[in-house]
Amino acid sequence: MPAVRPSLTPSSSTNNSQYAGGNYLDLRGLGFNRTLVLVDGKRFVPAQIQGPVDINAIPQALIGSIDIVTGGASAAWGSDAVAGVVNFKFDHKLEGFKGSVQGGITDHNDHRNYLASVAFGQSFAGGRGKLLLAGEMAENSGIARQGDRDWGNQGWGIIANPAYTATNQEPRNLLVADARSANLSYGGVINSGPLAGRHFAPDGTLIPFRYGSLRTATGMVGGDGASGSSDLVLEVPLKRRSAYGRLSFEATDSITAYAEASWAQSKTDHPGLTRTDTNIGINIQHPFLQQSVRDAMTAAGIENFTMGRYSRDYGRGMNHIRAETTRFVGGLEGELGGGWSWDAYYTRGQTKNRHRGSNARINANYLFAVDAVTDPATGAAVCRNLAARAAGCVPINLLGDGAPSPQAIDYVTGETWRVWDLTQDAAAVTLRGEPFSTWAGPVSLATGAEWRHETADVTSDPLSAAGSFSTGNTVPWKGEVTVKEAFGELVVPLAADQSWADSLELNVAGRLTDYSTSGTVTTWKVGGTWEVNDDIRFRATRSRDIRAPSMAELFSGATTAQFSPFDPVINQSYSVQTLTRGNASLQPEKADTLTAGVVLSPAFVPNLRVSIDYYDIKLKDAILALSAASIVDRCYRDQPQLCGLITRGADGRIAQVESSPQNLQSVHTRGVDVEIAYRMPVASGNLSLRTLVTYVGKMTLDDGRTVTDLAGSTDQPTIASLGGTPHWRANANATYEAGPTTLSLTGRYVGGGNINNAFTYKDLNVLEHSGRLYVDLSAQYAIIDDGDRKVSLFAGVSNLFDNDPPITGTGGFATVRSLYDVVGRTYTAGVRFRY
Structure with a gap:
């Protein structure tokens, strides 16, 4: 979906060993740490001390569906969902085997990759028990050089x-x-x-x-x-493995007990x-x-x-990075009668992330x-x-x-070496039911409480702890945070089967969250859905969402790195040390979100569905850190108060720049999402068309003195947490199914724009560039299709026309790797099966 941006991937984080090899989701371009990632509605242990979940650890074969919610998510789903929530839902009804095996390579004989993923489900004890197993192996050789x-x-x-x-x-x-x-x-x-x-x-x-x-x-x-x-x-090599198991049993006619265990490991070795x-x-x-x-x-x-x-x-x-994640879940769920149900669970997850630098x-x-x-x-x-x-x-x-x-x-x-030990303990209990009815139907209620305790223990070698190396130098530290939450959600029907409304519903939710580090915060949501008739439906939500500072933002010890800023005082660029550390005084971010939209399914065009949704997010007290290059640039451009973060040596050259997170920013973004889907018979098959478009009309960063306009620019090297934000992103897909054959053609568009909105002709000789359209082609042929027995062969070409990315000069990598395809034409083939 265009609203989901893969901000950190194995090809966009090659110069940042902390995130290398991971895949982190970013809703609305607000940063991966503002997207809450859940599995079956439950918290998943972070892969990083900054708090994000690496989706590499989630086995693909078991995923039945994915919920993506981008409005009012904190009150209903949990704190930290400022931009929204992505909930991976496993297929608990799976019976038999299901899986796929595939391999791929590029025109350049690199990015050689394979993926083998399998899942198994089996009922027993007359259907009262259920066993689910899944495993996955994947490897990518990466791309050794940008010069390739x-x-x-x-x-x-x-x-x-x-x-x-x-x-x-x-x-x-x-x-x-x-x-x-x-x-x-x-x-x-x-x-x-x-x-x-x-x-x-x-x-x-x-x-x-x-x-x-x-x-x-x-x-x-x-x-x-x-x-x-x-x-x-250009792309770090990556090896990953994962395993998952779930056992459930109906202890009584109204109570089911379940236990889950999962393990995931990833490895990458690459030069710095x-x-x-x-x-x-x-x-x-x-x-x-x-x-x-x-x-x-x-x-x-x-x-x-x-x-x-x-x-x-x-x-x-x-850089030699090894990350291992283990997670255990135990829970009970049951029925109370009269339409009431409950569930309770406890989960414990641990990530051990090791980095060795030679x-x-x-x-x-x-x-x-x-x-x-x-x-x-x-x-x-x-x-x-x-x-x-x-x-x-x-x-x-x-x-x-x-x-x-x-x-x-x-x-x-x-x-050098450093180890992150992250532990997450979480528990929750939820009660659902229909306590009473209005004139339009029963009222639905969900209420409950959650508890979460997270710890981080960062250790490193003695030389790093003493700051003896030229870069890196992780200082050991420990931190912990406890979160207590109580929540409630109501769906109240206001009208049904009226001439002016087939249905009208009010949805309200509230959540009280207490952080041991920063106090109590309240989130809420008020929304409504008005289904006028079968042709048209309106929806709107107004909400307050929050994100508390991560343990790294609060507690991390000083770390150093090298960068090469342009020093306007002596008119040179040279290597300078940057110092980053936590800030224990940080407070939670608060976001006011408005979404409103319409869904059209006109009867005069059967099988057509159109949805148009507007969103507006105002994030206050945003926790952001200006990059060291930005501090130097803005100190001498228009913000002299930042000059205090710059230390110069006796020779007049910059010796060090301090960059630490602050609650000094506000972010305001708004835009429109459009989805168009249409299905019709063609010849002996069916043609399905689907288009998803996101337009970002506004994305501004305000630090109280300067407003930085990000919308329509693709490279923002002066902002540490927010990347480029082109106005337009779109995906369009056409799929034709006829008998055992399925053909699919996809177009992925990433808009262009200004390299940096702040630049004028006095800053750079090239100020803008065009967008890129990538075309993907795939085919699938079912060689066995007999009820529950299915075997299909598939093949595909990504970036069919091998479009090169636009040249922006970003960070020495020539282009914006988080937005544009740097891999090139890629071939993939494999087999899917279910039995």
């Missing part, structure tokens, strides 16, 4: 414009192909003094550095500078970002300098120079190893610092691509 796609191999990037001034007509930045660093090379380029403009060949000799065009201090087009964009991972250094100091006595270089320094009258290096030979870390640089060891001298006694290269030398310091040679020795690499790098 033609569009990704062109080296797209954003560089500063050397012709820019504040008073001319030139833009400040340029989106260009073959973007390269003017101050970084793979072997090290000298950037200061008389020898500037030379760099080190692999053998350590000094050779001329060819500068490209449009050169500034940090960027250029072409030349010998480093270009790392082609080597970025490459380390860059722009200010490596080298002295004339450096032991790894060739004599010819010393002679050149002497002739130039210098004893020191600084160089920049893109360290692809030792500076690229590896080849991570240890800051102190690196500084000791770079500062090398010649031992006068032996003539060998040694570390200058005597204490470090005694502790095993090995000097590192950075003069040339491939120059560092294995021993030096072992010394300056290490292995």
Whole structure:
């Protein structure tokens, strides 16, 4: 559905090891942490300390249907459903076997994947008992390099414009192909003094550095500078396994007991970002300098120079992520008579998420190893610092691509690890019935209470805890939150079988939620449905929804990462550390939601159904963190109060930017959803047509001083939690069924728009781009169709015309990976069966 955006997928989170390999749902583009994901109406243990559920852990074969509710969901379904709820419902009536096996590959011989999913259901004891089992195995080889796609191999990037001034007509930045660093090379380029403009060949000799065009201090087009964009991972490889079992038994004619157990595991191993250094100091006595270089320094009258290096030979870390989720559910459900029923359950879930990072640089060891001298006694290269030398310091040679020795690499790098242990205990009891009737029919009531306790225990290695590595450095922390909720919902019929209404119903719901961390919050919903006749039905809902801060937003210890902002003070881009930590003072978000719509089923066009729904969501006290790049940009553009989050070193360059979540934002979004479905006989079969369209007319972020307009823009790198929001998204499907054959043609449209609504001609040379239409074709043939025995072969092609994504320069990845297809034409074939 276009209203559901896959914001984080294995292809959009390759530069973020925290989410790599996961699939997280995002309703309305408000962020995955504002979408409540349930399984059979029950909470599912999160996969991340931020609170989202990875739907990889839910076995596909058992899914019978999915409820998606986008209005007034918190009061009826549970807290945290600000954007809505996605409820996966298992097929508890399954008898026999059901499953599928499939495999796929792309035109580029990558993204090789398979999926095997099977489910089994069996009644016993005369139908009083039921056993359900399911298992799933899937693997995807991923896509190793962005350069494995033609569009990704062109080296797209954003560089500063050397012709820019504040008073001319030139833009400040340029989106260009073959973007390269003017101050970084793979072997090290000298950037200061008389020898500037030379760099080190692999053998350590000094050779001329060819500068490209449009050169500034940090960027250029072409030349010998480093270009790392082609080597970025385009899609992380992923292996996952899951198993599920459910046993239920009718203990009496009115009471059924059940127990469930599930297990899921995912693994991914992929490279991270490459380390860059722009200010490596080298002295004339450096032991790894060739004599010819010393002679050149002497002739130039210098004893020191600084160089920049893109360290692809030792500076690229590896991420090894293992996540394991277990979940147990026990419950009772029964009938009380007179139309009353009840159910009660307890669930316990646990996720253990392990991340191991290899080849991570240890800051102190690196500084000791770079500062090398010649031992006068032996003539060998040694570390200058005597204490470090005694502790095993090995000097590192950075003069040339491939120059560092294995021993030096072992010394300056290490292995990091961090473990998240997440535990969720939840219990609920619900009573349903019809307490009385109105003149129009019986009133339906559902009421109950829920309790939830969640804990997070984050541990890491001693070096990370001490902040010793160049990136990562998870600080151990613990946190817990207890939630108590009481809720009630009424459906009150107001009219039935009238000339002006076949039916008119009022729906009201309320929920009182108490958080141990942030107090008590009330949510509510008032809605109505007016079915005028068989042709037309109106519906509307007004609600208050909430989301409490996640444990990570509240309690997380400081973590560091590297980014490269454009510093307008010195007119350069360079590597800077960002610091992020939790904020214990955060309060719950509150959203006021209005939805209203109409459903048309005109009698004069049989089998046609049209629904049009308007939505308006105003989110107050939104918990968002500005990205570090945004803080730097806005500090010097129009929000000087943000400058306090920036720390500069003695050299005047930015040393650190602090970015932590705050209740300083409000978000306002509104739009329209349209669905059109039509079915008609054609020749000897039936043709089904269905179109789903979402239009986002407004999406604004207001931090109390600046209103950022997101609607109609596809790249918002200045916002950490909200991504690009094109105005239009649509899916259209045509399916033709004739005998054993089913053919399906699907069009998926993702709109274009401005790269960034805030940009003018003074910001970037390219301001907008067109959308993309992806066409998918599939076919299925039933080789066995005998009652409950069914076997079908199927095959399909996704992105049939191999449409490339638009080029936006986003984060070095050339395009917006959360919106557009970066994989390309993909072939899939398999078999489905039921017996």
